[in-house]
Amino acid sequence: xxxxxxxxxxxxxxxxxxxxxxxFGYPITPQNEIPEYMxxxxxxxxxxxxxxxxxxxxINMVYGAAAxxxxxxxxxxxxxxxxxxxxxSYLCGANLPCVIANVARCGPGLGGILPGQSDYxxxxxxxxxxxxxxxxxxxxxxxxxxxxxxxxFDIADKYRTPVQILLDGMxxxxxxxxxxxxxxxxxxxxxxxxxxxxxxxxxxxxTSLSLFGEVLEAMNLQxxxxxxxxxxxxxxxxxxxxxxxxxxxxxxxxxxxxxxxxIDELRAEGINAALIRPITLWPYPYDTFxxxxxxxxxxxxxxxxxxxxVEDVRLGVNGKYPVHFYGRTGGVVFEPGEIANKVREIxxxxxxxxxxxxxxxxxxxxxxxx
Amino acid sequence: MNKVIFDEAGCxxxxxxxxxxxxxxxAPDKSRVNAKGYNPVVCNNMADCTACAICAKIxxxxxxxVERG
Amino acid sequence: MPNPNNEATRRVVYEKSRGLTDTxxxxxxxxxxxxxxxxxxxxxxxxxxLEKSIAIAPVGCSVLxxxxxxxxxxxxxxxRAPAVATGIKRAEPSKVVFTYQGDGDLASIGTAxxxxxxxxxxxxxxxxxxxxxxxxTGGQMAxxxxxxxxxxTSPFGxxxxxxxxxxLVSEMMATxxxxxxxxxxxxxxxxxxxxxxxxxxxxxxxxxxxxxxxxVEVLAGCPVGWNLSPVDSMKFIAETMIxxxxxxxxxxxxxAV
Numbered sequence: 001x002x003x004x005x006x007x008x009x010x011x012x013x014x015x016x017x018x019x020x021x022x023x024f025g026y027p028i029t030p031q032n033e034i035p036e037y038m039x040x041x042x043x044x045x046x047x048x049x050x051x052x053x054x055x056x057x058x059i060n061m062v063y064g065a066a067a068x069x070x071x072x073x074x075x076x077x078x079x080x081x082x083x084x085x086x087x088x089s090y091l092c093g094a095n096l097p098c099v100i101a102n103v104a105r106c107g108p109g110l111g112g113i114l115p116g117q118s119d120y121x122x123x124x125x126x127x128x129x130x131x132x133x134x135x136x137x138x139x140x141x142x143x144x145x146x147x148x149x150x151x152x153f154d155i156a157d158k159y160r161t162p163v164q165i166l167l168d169g170m171x172x173x174x175x176x177x178x179x180x181x182x183x184x185x186x187x188x189x190x191x192x193x194x195x196x197x198x199x200x201x202x203x204x205x206x207t208s209l210s211l212f213g214e215v216l217e218a219m220n221l222q223x224x225x226x227x228x229x230x231x232x233x234x235x236x237x238x239x240x241x242x243x244x245x246x247x248x249x250x251x252x253x254x255x256x257x258x259x260x261x262x263i264d265e266l267r268a269e270g271i272n273a274a275l276i277r278p279i280t281l282w283p284y285p286y287d288t289f290x291x292x293x294x295x296x297x298x299x300x301x302x303x304x305x306x307x308x309x310v311e312d313v314r315l316g317v318n319g320k321y322p323v324h325f326y327g328r329t330g331g332v333v334f335e336p337g338e339i340a341n342k343v344r345e346i347x348x349x350x351x352x353x354x355x356x357x358x359x360x361x362x363x364x365x366x367x368x369x370x
Numbered sequence: 371m372n373k374v375i376f377d378e379a380g381c382x383x384x385x386x387x388x389x390x391x392x393x394x395x396x397a398p399d400k401s402r403v404n405a406k407g408y409n410p411v412v413c414n415n416m417a418d419c420t421a422c423a424i425c426a427k428i429x430x431x432x433x434x435x436v437e438r439g
Numbered sequence: 440m441p442n443p444n445n446e447a448t449r450r451v452v453y454e455k456s457r458g459l460t461d462t463x464x465x466x467x468x469x470x471x472x473x474x475x476x477x478x479x480x481x482x483x484x485x486x487x488x489l490e491k492s493i494a495i496a497p498v499g500c501s502v503l504x505x506x507x508x509x510x511x512x513x514x515x516x517x518x519r520a521p522a523v524a525t526g527i528k529r530a531e532p533s534k535v536v537f538t539y540q541g542d543g544d545l546a547s548i549g550t551a552x553x554x555x556x557x558x559x560x561x562x563x564x565x566x567x568x569x570x571x572x573x574x575x576t577g578g579q580m581a582x583x584x585x586x587x588x589x590x591x592t593s594p595f596g597x598x599x600x601x602x603x604x605x606x607l608v609s610e611m612m613a614t615x616x617x618x619x620x621x622x623x624x625x626x627x628x629x630x631x632x633x634x635x636x637x638x639x640x641x642x643x644x645x646x647x648x649x650x651x652x653x654x655v656e657v658l659a660g661c662p663v664g665w666n667l668s669p670v671d672s673m674k675f676i677a678e679t680m681i682x683x684x685x686x687x688x689x690x691x692x693x694x695a696v
Contacts, residue, residue, distance in 0.1 A: 065527065068530035427629050
């Protein structure tokens with residue numbers, strides 16, 4: 001049986017079902033339903049809910065709970081995630097597993113509460129100090145958000161790393177029917193946990209510090225060996241491009257669904273466009289762009305940003321195809337017609353009027369022109 | 371006889387113990403330095419030691435053991 | 440009359456606590472951190488909770504404290520130790536969780552975390568070492584630096600007009616309704632060290648008995664940062680620090696005193 005849920009509610013309940021027993025949050029729109037849900041349900045589920053003094057406090061509570069060996073999560077939205085970067089860097093440095101969901105809004109600064117995808121760099125490039133990555137999952141539906149929470153906790157435990165779930169405010173607020181399937185949990189011993197059991201084993205210490213260059217370098221090399229494993233095993237992408245398709249449109253998250261509508265529109269008029277949807281943003285499915293059918297002539301990247309993921313696409317394409325970009329920011333969401341018109345422009349076909357009455361962005365606009 | 375034993379390698383020569391010893395029987399040995407580069411504190415008159423352990427209590431580096439006997 | 444050389448009649452009056460590891464302390468000569476480290480170690484052994492304790496080390500001179508306390512230990516970001524302690528204690532409520540923090544860590548960058556750990560009434564123990572300076576980074580001015588005290592970022596002495604007066608942490612913390620026990624002590628001589636140990640013990644007993652948030656502020660010396668000898672540093676605490684930072688119990692069992 002399916003249940004109608006908001007994306008934010010799905011993430012909350014899935015976390016509880018995945019065995020998260022310690023949630024630390026702080027109010028920020030548009031993720032408020034998550035701490036609200038957790039405040040009502042966590043204690044009954046035998047877990048802990050704390051509304052922290054700040055996002056910084058919350059991520060450091062996660063650091064403590066993760067060190068104690070329990071499944072733990074925090075959620076926030078863009079400026080709040082910016083505040084958590086210190087903690088995420090420490091979590092990576094100390095190899096502590098946890099899940100962090102970013103129900104993204106617009107920026108920079110306070111920006112606005114409308115949905116955005118301009119936290120791509122923050123999520124995939126490591127927003128804090130030092131050499132590190134975190135796996136980043138990008139759900140496109142509420143159902144996928146539900147399922148990814150289970151996967152994220154497993155991946156976090158398996159590789160001893162924080163995992164981020166990056167969605168936008170649209171998906172966080174959207175209601176969709178969800179099959180509340182409880183996925184089997186990966187049970188991994190945590191003999192390294194600082195949980196006060198030094199009577200049963202040698203004492204444990206957790207730190208990201210080393211004052212000796214060779215030691216710290218060895219710690220970093222070891223972490224990157226783990227990253228290599230993650231890249232090999234966990235890279236995920238939905239690639240619908242087939243022989244005969246001429247334009248591949250790359251989009252992730254909820255906006256990829258708008259792109260699907262654009263693709264339907266284009267195919268109806270004889271332009272063979274198809275979707276490439278990265279499911280993990282780190283590790284990024286670079287190889288996909290080297291193995292496309294010979295018929296592909298153009299790549300278009302569509303994002304709710306000034307163009308961030310487009311850099312990863314260019315890395316994957318490595319000069320093989322022209323890479324075009326279309327984006328909206330500030331919380332303005334592109335309609336299917338805008339994406340379709342961009343493809344028409346690439347293919348030398350005339351544009352069609354937009355249903356929404358929104359203005360079509362030009363390349364010049366997206367480079368700062370009016 | 372009471373005994374005050376220094377783990378000399380750990381002595382940093384702060385002489386807080388010298389200052390607080392009520393019998394004034396502790397002093398840094400200026401004739402030598404330990405591996406850390408400090409003059410280690412020694413007891414010059416063990417017979418006068420009352421095993422009060424005041425020196426050990428103020429020692430920040432926990433290098434002093436005191437025995438009564 | 441017993442033979443003075445008979446080993447059987449010998450008794451150890453004082454020795455290094457097994458609550459400390461064999462790792463040599465990295466503090467400067469005469470630094471009070473070592474003294475306070477061992478008081479905590481002794482207390483955990485005496486209360487028989489060493490093996491079930493989890494220490495949270497700060498950033499600062501005691502950043503390596505996780506190598507010194509002979510129990511599970513974790514290193515936290517600057518100022519965040521009370522939040523980390525909260526996460527651990529809520530996950531493992533039967534364990535003994537304590538933070539060890541300096542004045543830069545607790546009274547400057549970590550004010551939000553310490554205030555709100557107390558505000559929530561977290562059942563943890565906080566040992567706050569106030570030596571009126573940032574030691575590790577080279578002796579910069581702290582919120583607790585005394586007026587006119589020279590530091591590497593107040594080379595002409597702390598100027599009240601532009602940097603204010605030293606923050607009184609214990610007095611401030613005692614105003615927080617959910618804080619249980621707040622006491623300021625000093626570790627500059629053996630009688631005061633004995634009182635400090637008593638306060639630390641009480642702060643841990645409170646946690647073991649589920650009484651909630653306890654913080655002990657310990658006035659400490661930084662001979663290198665203060666440009667004084669270790670012996671003169673102890674005198675500075677007694678003669679200059681204590682008059683501004685009065686010793687005493689500021690709150691007990693949730694009642695301001």
